[in-house]
Amino acid sequence: MSFKKTLIFLGILLALGGYYYVVEVKMAAKKQAAETADKRLFAIQKDEIATLTLKRADGEITLKKGEKGWQMEQPVSAVTDGAEVDRLLTAFADAQRDKIIAENAEKLDEFGLNAPSLTIAATNAANASFSVSLGKETPTASGFYAKVGDKPQIVSIDNLTQANLNKTAFDLRDKTVLAFDPAQVKKAAFTLPATEAAPAMTVELTQDNSTWSIAAPQSLRADTEKVNAILSQMKSTKIKEFVSETPTNLAEYGLDAPQKSLALTIGDDPAPQTLLIGKRNDEKGGVYAQHTATGNVFLLPSTVDDEFPKALSDLRDKALVRFENNDIQKIEIKTLAETVTLQRESDAWKIVAPAEFPANADRVNVLLNDAKNAKATEFVDAAANQLSFGFDRPNVMLSFWKNGEENPIQLIVGNPNVENTGLYVKTGDGVSLTDPTILSQLKQSAFALRDKAIAPFKADDVASFEIVYPESTLAFEKHGDTWKTDDKTLQGFKVNNLLYDLAALEFAEEPVASASDLSQYGLNAPAATVTLRNAKKEELVTFLFGQQGEKLFVKTAKSDAVYPINAAFLDELPKQGADLAG
The missing domain is CATH 2.60.40 (Immunoglobulin-like)
Structure with missing residues (x-):
């Protein structure tokens, strides 16, 4: 086909395509639009x-x-x-x-x-x-x-x-109960009904920097999460039924003298939004309520009544103490046996009393977490006779100093209650009961918090090691990511677990700083010697294990100190290469 004929043929195709688009596509769209317009009931947007x-x-x-x-x-x-x-x-x-x-x-x-x-x-x-x-x-x-x-x-x-x-x-109709942004609420006042344990009261709370505090009837820490949950529920709850626009008998709904109410002061508006809560209507699964600004009576879901606080304790912070671990610079643990003082130095903790030792940072953080995770199971009347609480001779008294603050946060653990179901504790917020297991978590000695690592090293630095027993020697070497012994491939996780255990090896009792007679500890003829080397064949550390009766001791080749350790550790060392194989 000649070039001229090709151009003619192409022109015909383009013309046909244009015709199809104009006639078929655009006309079809116009036809569809015309049909739709013809079917519309109204010519209004x-x-x-x-x-x-x-x-x-x-x-x-x-x-x-x-x-x-x-x-x-x-x-x-x-x-x-x-x-x-x-x-x-x-x-x-x-x-x-x-x-x-x-x-x-x-x-x-x-x-x-x-x-x-x-x-x-x-x-x-x-x-x-x-x-x-x-x-x-x-x-x-x-x-x-x-x-x-x-x-x-x-x-x-x-x-x-x-x-x-x-x-x-x-x-x-708009079925919003209270229209507000929880973050903009400055004050909240809950009116609570009387109970057998307490008279009717109004609990006033204030919000500052996203944290709620109780201002009345006394100054207390509030459960910010609980308060926010109640406010979120109020914001999202919808009216189930509009009962009466101009009620003439509020007593019918329990709203003539309501026992429960919530008043919110929002933003810069001094006038609070107030919701009154009346009787339940269990047949309809709701509770009657009234907004003071509108005066009409409506029905809310019964969950509003179910989750409304019943007592001051429902709004109180159950955490015994509140702080961030990184803010604490000093800790004091006072028991009848000793007073332990710890001081943070940069990112490390140090025991400064009763004697100076490096502290185990992980154990100190566990102590801090245990303290701030401890919860009050019951709040005790502050006017009660506190002689039986044991605060004059407490089991343990903890003091936590924040950076730059002179007065500490204190947590005092006293006696168990009569039923032995809880321990009395005292904080800046008063007296409460807590789970008895908290005592063993908080009553830490200086020895328990010491850094007891014998010879820490990085397991990843180990390229080879050998274990020498009196009658045999085991040699292990790393090839790339694979550990081998006698050309046998080993299970990598088993080798790594052994190295991690050696790196984390701790003394179980007070060590002997310089032992003159190693035979007292079975170290004159070690039960096992473990030597670790890096990729350059340089010695990282050598552990010598000695037995004396039922006790197990260890020392390193570069130190004269002897450390008592868990006697079971020797049994965890492999006795043959197959112990680390599949």
């Missing part, structure tokens, strides 16, 4: 609607758009649910007929349109009116009969359109 009325036999709902959005004017003046109203406006503006049933129906009762179940009418800014009446369900249950304005035509609309239009006043 959602944003053009200024008023909307839903009329039924039992009354009308009137909505009007204002500067602050949509408001309900009938059957009651109320704020609307913006999202729900927007869905209704969309459904109205986009409503389409499904089928044309009759062009000019004479008997509207055949379609249920002589007395429509619902008539929705809208007006725009120019006061032009648009309306549709809904009648019976179609025989096939695929939709409903409808009539637009004064047009004689009867059409059908599908079930989804009918459902989206068929809204009640409850659907369209």
Whole structure:
């Protein structure tokens, strides 16, 4: 084919393609748009609607758009649910007929349109009116009969359109209980009913830097997580039922003298939002409530009543002490036996009393975590006779100093209660009971907190090692990531576990600083000698293990100190290469 013919052929193809796009695609789109426009019930856009009325036999709902959005004017003046109203406006503006049933129906009762179940009418800014009446369900249950304005035509609309239009006043009302941002709440006041243990009271809380504190009836730490959970519930809870807009008998709802209430002071507004909580209605699964600003009575889910605090203790912080580990610079542990003082130096802890020793940082952090994770199981009346609490001669008294602060956070652990189910503890927030197991966690001696590592090393630095027994020698060497002995491949995790155990080896009793007679410890003829070397064949450390009766001792080749260790450790050393193999 010549080049000229190719160009002609290509031009024909382009022309055909252009024709197809213009005639078929664009015309099809226009045809579809025309058909959709023809099916639409109204020539109005959602944003053009200024008023909307839903009329039924039992009354009308009137909505009007204002500067602050949509408001309900009938059957009651109320704020609307913006999202729900927007869905209704969309459904109205986009409503389409499904089928044309009759062009000019004479008997509207055949379609249920002589007395429509619902008539929705809208007006725009120019006061032009648009309306549709809904009648019976179609025989096939695929939709409903409808009539637009004064047009004689009867059409059908599908079930989804009918459902989206068929809204009640409850659907369209704002069902928010309290509108607020929890982060902006400055004060919260809970009125609590009287109990056998305490009279009725109002608990006042303040929020500062996202932390809640109890200001009245006394200054206490609050359970910030619990308070935030209650506020979040109040923010998200929706009204179940609007009971009465102008109640005349509040006693009927337990709201004449409500035993529970919540008042929130939000932002810079000095006037609090106050919610009163009345009687339960278990048949409806709810509790009656009233917002003082509106005065109407409504029903809330019963969970609001279930989770409302019952006593001051429900709002108190159950943690005995609060701090961040990194903020603590000094710790004192005072028992009847000794007083242990620890001081942080850079990132390390040091025991400075009763004698100076390096401290085990992990164990110190465990102590700090145990202290701040300890919870009060019950708060004890501060006016009670405290002689039996044991605070005059406590089991242990812990003091924690934060960096730059002169006064410590204190935790005093006294006697068990009569039932032996808890220990009395005293903090800056008063007296409480806590789990008895906390005593063994907090009552730490200087020896328990010492760094007892004998010869720490990095397991990854070890490239070979040997274990010498009186009658045999085992040699192990690393090839890449694989450990071998006598050309046998070993299980890497078993070798690593052995090296980690050696690196973490600790003395179990006070060591002998310089032993003159090694035979006392079985070290003149060691039961085992372990030598570790790096990739350059340089010795990292050599451990010598000696037995004397049921006791096991260890020393390193470069030190004269002898350390008593757990007697079971010798049994953990491999006796043959196969012990570390698969």
